[in-house]
Amino acid sequence: MFTDKISIQVTAGNGGHGIVSWRREKYVPKGGPAGGNGGRGGDVIFVANENIFDLDAFRHIRIIKAQNGQSGGSQRKRGANGEDLIIKVPLGTLLKDKATGEVLFDFTYHEQKQIVCKGGFGGRGNACFATPTNRAPNKATNGRPGTEALIELELKMIADVGLVGFPNAGKSTLLTQVTTAKIKTASYPFTTLRPNLGYIKTYPHERGILLADIPGIIKGASDNKGLGLEFLRHIQRTQLLVFMVDLSAIDDRDPFQDLLTLRDELNKYDKSLLEKPSIVILNKLDTDEAQENKVGFHKQLKEHNITAPNFEICAITKEGLPEVVAHLKQSLQIARLHPETTV
Template sequence: MSFPKRWAYMIPNPISYSFSFMGMLKKVMNMFVDKAKIYVKAGDGGNGAVAFRREKYVPRGGPSGGDGGKGGDVVLVVDGNLSTLQDFKYKVHYKAERGQNGQGSNKAGKSGEDLIIRVPPGTVVKDAATGEVLADLVEPGQSFVVARGGRGGRGNARFASSVNQAPDFAEKGEPGEERWIILELKLLADVGLVGFPNVGKSTLLSRMTAARPKIADYPFTTLFPNLGVVDTGPTGRSFVIADIPGLIEGAHQGLGLGHEFLKHVERTRLLVHVIDAAGLENDPIEGFYVINKELENFNEKLARKPQIVAANKMDLPQAKENLARIKSHLESKGYEVIPVSGATGEGLRELIYKIIQYLDKIGDEKPETVEVKKYTVKEEDEIKVRREGEIFVVEGKTVERLVAMTDLDNESAVKRLQRAFKGLGIDELLKEKGIKEGDTVRIGNAEFYYTEMK
């Protein structure tokens, strides 16, 4: 193949998505984002240098070009002091430092600094293009390299041989990895309050903790999950409780923002299922099973989590009339029913201590996490050739890296690249696809005219 026809390099347009909710932990905190889409770009490797020794008493000084430095990685690190993805709402693009170029006298370039991006505990990292879960970051200090920096190009001193004692070319630095990723935050709470809208979950949270969620007598008052800490005082025991916005039938399919809410339940160790014992809007027992079915349809493990039933609104006469029927039915199914009233505070002390008993029984189990992906270098990298109209496209990490690290304006470097193509069998693959003299070949971001090597 001949000299390059043209280069075509493109960075995706910036697109971001975020979803906000109010987080509270003993006091009202700032608006909270639990989903963000960001672009990360690791640093490119530095270019290798082309240089020759020019000392006075060394008449035949050899090549002395040093290697380029490695590009910086983009690293996600869990910071226990963070509880929101808010920062990613305002900044979408993140780029690590590139490696410095090599210099003469065999001086290597300095490696680029890694870019550290801090995220809160409970952050799930996904590849935006494929949806693949790359990492589930839970523990403070846990880290994950989400984009790897490029290797530094080799200087011309590295290509000296008995055949070519004065190489006049060097490698360019390898481009750093780049990708769009999605960050999703799942609340790390011990207890989750679940139930239909308007059953009184927010009122219970405000009574049990110092959180101050918005409360009113209409459905979907709570549009975002709220967090609070229950402190039992003299016992020294405390736990974090999350008020999950009211679920509706079809929540597992995304109705009523069901997916956005249900994901926060996955981290909890215990569920407190709040029902409207007065049955003002639906039968409390039927409603109980509807919500549990939604949990099961979203994730079977959710339905198997331990549950305490909080029969709320016991200040109303209808609730007192229904209580016996509710307890008889649900307790026969193995659920403990605690009658409470968010309005008067009745039964809340009993509910809190029952929660502590359950948490003690469950123990300090940690939420399930996805194993952090690790970069591995494959021993074999399959090279494929396909046609895109009149263009022959060659794909494979090895050959794409070779092209990216070749100085295509240097004739010696291009001849070396052509020899590498032949050694990799690319010419034969192209002939099998019917390539002819003068046809266009695309490898990575470069395009070439095809010519037979003599």
């Protein structure tokens, strides 16, 4: 099961109590106050980690609490501080206030840290209250409680390229062919039930390309049909979109209408998605039906003024894939050097 949204009660550690204690020592009849201060409560700190890709670790966790500080001791001994609780989350995690939905923090790079709840201060022992006029104070203070918050973690994957297509269009096959990903592929719809990531290695000392394959989109996805809104959020942060179309027209589908439907669903969900650079991949070129359909498809692209670059491929045999990978490398190189440039 893929977990990309979770609600958690987070509580920092309480501060330890200060104590009332007296110096007891031979030949010192009036040793005076010697109560130590309490230790500080532990913080709850969230840290982004590039080696984590989902929120599955939190699936059965609803309460997170850091360690309390220890109470002070005699002979002015300070209580030990509570240990900070470090929580690792994947890149792309949004930390939200559960009640208001306000985004409190956005984890976008490796080892980025944010203190979500602060531990309480330790209380003061009676040694802190001694004055020239009150040399034997008989009071101490309790530690402060740690802060707490009801938060929501929402994952929006940070990938360079997002693969978008109907079920059984061949997105997962493409991902396995051009990246190091090992994922399930089969010739039936909805084989992919969770987003998958794959990495294309580029030249030495150059940043590679991270691809995200989300489960197939169907008409009405923006209204939460099929797997719906559950995974559309994962393509919001991509730099480039790949619309993948089954050109063989399986189940009497219309390939060009599939493309229009995909674009329409993304537009309904988030209009800015269609402003991203994109390409169109026409898959299953090895079939006779695809050969018959491609002429009409290109004609309709011109009629609808869709100018995105398009590539004809067969993902299974790898035909046309080198050209696709080369274009992705070139496009992303431009996008990274000039983020304001549309590829």
